[in-house]
Amino acid sequence: MKAVRIHQFGGPEVLKYEDAPRPRIKSDELLIKVHASSVNPIDWKIREGKSQARFPVSFPLILGWDVSGTVEEVGESVSEFKKGDEVFGRPYPTKNGAYAEFIAVNASEISLKPTSVTHVKAAAVPLACLTAWQGLFDHGKLLPGQKVLIHAASGGVGAFAVQLAKWKGAYVIGTASENHLAFVRELGADEVIDYSKEKFEEKLKDIDLVFDTIGGDTQKRSLMVLRNGGRLITTVKPENSIEAEAHNIHLEGFVAQSYPDQLKQIALLIDERKLKIFIAEVFPLERAVQAQEHGQKGHTQGKIAIVVLASKQS
Numbered sequence: 001m002k003a004v005r006i007h008q009f010g011g012p013e014v015l016k017y018e019d020a021p022r023p024r025i026k027s028d029e030l031l032i033k034v035h036a037s038s039v040n041p042i043d044w045k046i047r048e049g050k051s052q053a054r055f056p057v058s059f060p061l062i063l064g065w066d067v068s069g070t071v072e073e074v075g076e077s078v079s080e081f082k083k084g085d086e087v088f089g090r091p092y093p094t095k096n097g098a099y100a101e102f103i104a105v106n107a108s109e110i111s112l113k114p115t116s117v118t119h120v121k122a123a124a125v126p127l128a129c130l131t132a133w134q135g136l137f138d139h140g141k142l143l144p145g146q147k148v149l150i151h152a153a154s155g156g157v158g159a160f161a162v163q164l165a166k167w168k169g170a171y172v173i174g175t176a177s178e179n180h181l182a183f184v185r186e187l188g189a190d191e192v193i194d195y196s197k198e199k200f201e202e203k204l205k206d207i208d209l210v211f212d213t214i215g216g217d218t219q220k221r222s223l224m225v226l227r228n229g230g231r232l233i234t235t236v237k238p239e240n241s242i243e244a245e246a247h248n249i250h251l252e253g254f255v256a257q258s259y260p261d262q263l264k265q266i267a268l269l270i271d272e273r274k275l276k277i278f279i280a281e282v283f284p285l286e287r288a289v290q291a292q293e294h295g296q297k298g299h300t301q302g303k304i305a306i307v308v309l310a311s312k313q314s
């Protein structure tokens with residue numbers, strides 16, 4: 001089969017579009033014919049060797065930890081899927097990903113895909129949307145009526161987070177730069193702040209939850225806008241634990257998990273038209289280098305998708 005693999009850590013140039021063996025499945029796995037995958041920052045963090053402590057990988061490695069496709073083979077101990085099912089999910093990032101024609105994935109990481117959207121759109125959902133869900137609800141404990149500040153509200157995770165927080169009944173403030181402010185409003189944000197021109201800490205106070213996907217100075221300044229007892233949940237490194245404790249703020253970093261029950265609820269919201277998927281650009285598998293170069297600039301609005309099997313269904 002064709003796949004995009006790396007044989008060493010490095011820049012986009014280490015990505016090779018080449019022949020790779022078709023995976024064989026274990027008894028608890030599915031073989032999925034990949035229709036589409038998507039680009040996530042974890043792709044380059046792993047590709048550059050920056051995530052070895054958390055996600056140790058070995059070579060050759062196929063990147064791409066989002067998948068939407070069709071079940072081709074079913075492991076003997078798997079009962080909840082059958083050949084031909086259309087599925088999506090987030091394969092575990094230490095194993096081969098979905099920049100390939102086929103992927104073997106543990107069935108416990110997969111759900112039926114939303115029926116109302118293409119595979120290209122479905123592939124843009126799992127990793128980013130599970131992260132938004134878990135950040136807001138599992139770790140952030142967001143409640144209806146609460147005020148949440150969502151950083152990078154126009155990005156892959158942020159665009160889902162704004163919509164999920166509104167669905168929950170929260171008051172949502174999103175940060176983005178000028179080019180993306182209208183988009184964040186369209187997502188449903190009650191307020192938008194241009195982080196390149198305004199200091200959010202001078203405009204906000206008594207926030208219940210900050211959802212941080214930026215870290216560094218943004219995370220540090222976020223402590224100033226939270227109420228006593230508020231929560232600062234980050235998808236990157238929590239770096240300000242002493243200050244957080246001094247202000248009685250719960251600071252927590254987390255790594256999103258692949259929970260099929262959450263994916264099912266997310267698929268339902270998509271099919272009920274309560275959650276939209278925004279794709280900035282679609283690249284064919286053989287142009288994965290360009291897709292990653294584009295994503296790594298850090299200014300994507302929504303998601304970048306990778307199409308593997310071009311068809312009407314994709």
Ligand SMILES: NC(=O)c1ccc[n+]([C@@H]2O[C@H](COP(=O)([O-])OP(=O)(O)OC[C@H]3O[C@@H](n4cnc5c(N)ncnc54)[C@H](OP(=O)(O)O)[C@@H]3O)[C@@H](O)[C@H]2O)c1
Nearest residue numbers: 041131152154155156157176177213235254255256299300
């Ligand atoms: N822990 C986990 O499980 C987990 C899971 C998923 C993602 N992550 C991490 O979370 C981070 C975000 O992921 P992502 O997929 O959302 O990334 P992304 O899609 O690449 O984010 C791009 C967005 O970030 C915005 N942005 C850049 N700098 C900003 C700033 N200083 N303030 C506000 N917005 C800013 C950009 O808006 P402008 O163009 O307007 O600047 C752009 O829309 C990454 O570091 C990723 O590795 C962690």
